[in-house]
Amino acid sequence: MTVKGSVVGLRKGTLYLQKMQDTLLVSVDSTTVNGTPNFLFQTPIETDEVFYLYLDKEDGDSLNDRILFFGEKGEIEINTLLKTFESSAQITGSKNQELLQEYIAFSRKFNDQNLELMEDFYKAQMAQNTERADSIQKKINNLLKRRYLYTINFAANNTDKNIAPYLALTQVYDAKLALLDSIAVKMTPQVRDSKYGKEFINYLEQRRATPEN
Numbered sequence: 001m002t003v004k005g006s007v008v009g010l011r012k013g014t015l016y017l018q019k020m021q022d023t024l025l026v027s028v029d030s031t032t033v034n035g036t037p038n039f040l041f042q043t044p045i046e047t048d049e050v051f052y053l054y055l056d057k058e059d060g061d062s063l064n065d066r067i068l069f070f071g072e073k074g075e076i077e078i079n080t081l082l083k084t085f086e087s088s089a090q091i092t093g094s095k096n097q098e099l100l101q102e103y104i105a106f107s108r109k110f111n112d113q114n115l116e117l118m119e120d121f122y123k124a125q126m127a128q129n130t131e132r133a134d135s136i137q138k139k140i141n142n143l144l145k146r147r148y149l150y151t152i153n154f155a156a157n158n159t160d161k162n163i164a165p166y167l168a169l170t171q172v173y174d175a176k177l178a179l180l181d182s183i184a185v186k187m188t189p190q191v192r193d194s195k196y197g198k199e200f201i202n203y204l205e206q207r208r209a210t211p212e213n
Contacts, residue, residue, distance in 0.1 A: 009082030165200035
């Protein structure tokens with residue numbers, strides 16, 4: 001995998017290519033930026049998986065300095081701005097990344113709706129309006145169900161890509177087994193044999209071995 005791009009406005013700092021290994025975030029490569037905003041990483045990759053581009057500006061502030069992206073074999077390009085490192089990132093070259101960005105866009109809409117409902121819920125509680133609070137709570141619960149079903153359907157419709165088991169493991173891992181199985185049974189052999197595919201199948205086996213499941 002080749003990861004290249006630029007951080008407009010960056011004159012000096014260190015960029016790290018990172019990924020999760022077991023439960024730890026580890027750096028697999030790094031490069032020092034000094035005078036030019038361009039960077040380049042090349043690293044072996046066995047399966048499509050999530051990586052992070054981390055920027056250490058040496059200013060003691062770690063906020064807004066890590067970009068999550070779906071890596072895969074080939075060339076990935078990431079272009080962004082120093083001041084808005086994460087939010088300005090434009091990422092191309094990965095089909096999984098395109099799907100992830102599509103999912104995130106819809107997920108944000110659900111989150112915005114949930115925040116609005118939560119605000120109305122607390123206002124109703126403060127006003128001791130139990131009937132309204134109960135009504136809003138039902139809407140919150142229904143929204144959560146819709147978000148889960150949307151995620152399940154999104155993953156089930158993209159089971160030829162590694163984003164399917166990734167979303168199942170990170171977003172809806174506590175869903176009913178029947179719903180998770182609807183993703184697993186449709187995964188292609190290649191996805192099933194990938195890092196997230198193996199982790200997902202193993203997770204389902206552990207759930208089935210638990211009495212309450």
